[in-house]
Amino acid sequence: MRGTEGEDGRVVLDPTGELAPQSRPRVARPHSLDGLRVGLLDISKPRGDVFLDRLAERLSARGLRLERYRKPTFTKPAPVDLRHEIATNCDVVIEALAD
Amino acid sequence: MSAPRPGLAELAPDRLPDGVLAVVRRSCPTCSLVAPVLAQLAGAGVGLTVWVQDDPSFPAGVAGVVDDTGLELSYRLGVTTVPTLVRVEGGREVERLEGWDRAGWERLTGVGDLGPGLSGFSPGCGSMTVEPGVADELAVRFLGPALKSRRVDLGRLEDEAEAMFARGWTDGLPVVAPTEARVLRMLDGTRRAPDEVVAVVPPDQVPCTVEKVAVNAVLAGCRAEYLPVVLAAVEAACTDEFNMHGLLATTYFSGPVVIVNGPVALAVGMNAGLNALGQGNRANATIGRALQLVVRNVGGGRPGGVDRATLGNPGKYTFCFAEDEAGSPWEPLSVERGFGPGASTVTLFAGSGVHGVVDQLSRTPESLARSLALALRAVAHPKLALGFDVVLVVSPEHARVFKEAGWDKARLRAELDGLLTVPGQEMVRGAGGVAEGVPEGFASTSLPKFRPGGLIIVHAGGTAGLFSAIIGGWVSGPTGSEPVTREVGS
Numbered sequence A: 001m002r003g004t005e006g007e008d009g010r011v012v013l014d015p016t017g018e019l020a021p022q023s024r025p026r027v028a029r030p031h032s033l034d035g036l037r038v039g040l041l042d043i044s045k046p047r048g049d050v051f052l053d054r055l056a057e058r059l060s061a062r063g064l065r066l067e068r069y070r071k072p073t074f075t076k077p078a079p080v081d082l083r084h085e086i087a088t089n090c091d092v093v094i095e096a097l098a099d
Numbered sequence B: 001m002s003a004p005r006p007g008l009a010e011l012a013p014d015r016l017p018d019g020v021l022a023v024v025r026r027s028c029p030t031c032s033l034v035a036p037v038l039a040q041l042a043g044a045g046v047g048l049t050v051w052v053q054d055d056p057s058f059p060a061g062v063a064g065v066v067d068d069t070g071l072e073l074s075y076r077l078g079v080t081t082v083p084t085l086v087r088v089e090g091g092r093e094v095e096r097l098e099g100w101d102r103a104g105w106e107r108l109t110g111v112g113d114l115g116p117g118l119s120g121f122s123p124g125c126g127s128m129t130v131e132p133g134v135a136d137e138l139a140v141r142f143l144g145p146a147l148k149s150r151r152v153d154l155g156r157l158e159d160e161a162e163a164m165f166a167r168g169w170t171d172g173l174p175v176v177a178p179t180e181a182r183v184l185r186m187l188d189g190t191r192r193a194p195d196e197v198v199a200v201v202p203p204d205q206v207p208c209t210v211e212k213v214a215v216n217a218v219l220a221g222c223r224a225e226y227l228p229v230v231l232a233a234v235e236a237a238c239t240d241e242f243n244m245h246g247l248l249a250t251t252y253f254s255g256p257v258v259i260v261n262g263p264v265a266l267a268v269g270m271n272a273g274l275n276a277l278g279q280g281n282r283a284n285a286t287i288g289r290a291l292q293l294v295v296r297n298v299g300g301g302r303p304g305g306v307d308r309a310t311l312g313n314p315g316k317y318t319f320c321f322a323e324d325e326a327g328s329p330w331e332p333l334s335v336e337r338g339f340g341p342g343a344s345t346v347t348l349f350a351g352s353g354v355h356g357v358v359d360q361l362s363r364t365p366e367s368l369a370r371s372l373a374l375a376l377r378a379v380a381h382p383k384l385a386l387g388f389d390v391v392l393v394v395s396p397e398h399a400r401v402f403k404e405a406g407w408d409k410a411r412l413r414a415e416l417d418g419l420l421t422v423p424g425q426e427m428v429r430g431a432g433g434v435a436e437g438v439p440e441g442f443a444s445t446s447l448p449k450f451r452p453g454g455l456i457i458v459h460a461g462g463t464a465g466l467f468s469a470i471i472g473g474w475v476s477g478p479t480g481s482e483p484v485t486r487e488v489g490s
Helices: A047-059 A080-089 B027-040 B072-077 B101-111 B135-144 B162-168 B180-187 B210-220 B222-239 B244-249 B261-267 B284-299 B363-378 B396-404 B409-419
Strands: A009-013 A037-042 A065-070 A094-098 B019-024 B049-051 B065-066 B084-087 B092-098 B151-155 B197-201 B206-209 B255-261 B321-322 B345-358 B390-393 B421-423 B446-449 B457-458 B467-475 B484-487
Touching: A009 B180, A037 A047, A037 A080, A037 B197, A047 A065, A047 A094, A065 A080, B019 B027, B019 B072, B027 B049, B072 B092, B072 B135, B084 B101, B092 B101, B135 B180, B151 B162, B180 B210, B180 B222, B197 B284, B206 B210, B206 B284, B210 B222, B222 B255, B222 B261, B222 B284, B222 B345, B222 B484, B244 B255, B255 B261, B255 B284, B284 B321, B345 B363, B345 B390, B363 B390, B363 B396, B363 B409, B363 B467, B390 B396, B396 B467, B409 B421, B409 B457
Parallel strands: A037 A065, A037 A094, B019 B049, B049 B065, B255 B321, B390 B457
Antiparallel strands: A009 B151, B019 B084, B084 B092, B197 B206, B255 B345, B345 B467, B345 B484, B390 B467, B421 B446
């Protein structure tokens, strides 16, 4: 097809979002939970609360400060405000993913 | 002598030379016929400018002929016929005539007695800008630079199809190479500007332009006239209510199903009849595929990445069909959803494959409704309720049973809702020896299988076959996905 050939081949248009991902370093994993603020995030999947309730029992018994959070629905990403709140109030977060 | 070609900056339609502008080519008999008329106008003080497409020495006896053998002037002016005569005031076109028409030319130029001895009328010829091959080349040359997508130069020795597989641009089937010429032809299918943002596409939340949709529509194999349908589908899919992100990410079977209503379906040749949910129709196949390729390529949603489907379903390649409105006893889905009769719409549904229902014996609407209800109860699981919407595709032979009995769609839905209200004790966990089911607390109540509005009924299919189809949904409502309808624009 005329007008679409480069010198060495055919020129096509990139169908992708053309994102250039930026990698950011993760926060270092803590050696111990002692003295840390622990968030427990329920994504609203059935029975996620069962898992988190048990974790809360165990972690409370160790004297840790816990904060409970819940996504409005498991089918959508956590709202920005919720993510911000967790990041502000917690040092680590445990998320219950599955049924 | 031809005048120097103006710079491109001077070619914008609001910078035309004042007076009378004629676009001609020597090889056009009508242009040769009117050559003396142009000479007449050149001497009449009307400010004549002539652009000639093939031979700068034509027409004889006219000064100030502009060499447009490169065709860029003609192209930018949108000339499709020669001769074209344009009156320009203040640098802007105010009137245009095509072909030779003495009365028209005299009125446009204000000069009388033009072309004495000529017949009064002669149709023009095609402009060289619209010749096969040339139009594509000009579009690439003059409009191509406006396209923003990155250019990818496939190697001369690379197999084109293999190169696109290797770059991860396909759904597993071959795609059409999105050359500049093809993308520009695709963009002819809409009046929307290529750089207009259509939607923000999940999961990567990437603003997606009309151009990017067009590139993926080319990949999918669409014709240009399908593009407005694809654009509407992308818009609808990327709403918060439809929740394409969750639909992609789920382990469930589901994917976007596109149901098209209104005149656009017929205009672009969609199939609403025999094998409507099957293969073989280009519009059905490629519109649904284009949406999926936008999600894959622009949004970054890929199986094994954010798409975590346990099994998926073949409709995730493409799932798009039109409602058979002409043969339907009922109002179209688009009208039910608040659009005027005659509106063209797409309705996006989070669907998970087709389940067939056989009933070749029911001759009364009561019996057929009971039959359909039995089958509808199995959506997702016979012991689950309220969590999943459904599309019931009623075929012509089944619809006839309801039509002859005078059941409108509301009546059918009401009957089905009644039949699908099930005692909780049959549905609870453990009932019937099956652990799956609704929580025990529902044992003392009755449960509707579908939430209000969760049973969508459309009419499609071939005229032979006492079958209907059930397209089960995904997590319904604000928790998951709401069906979304959008009007198809131009």
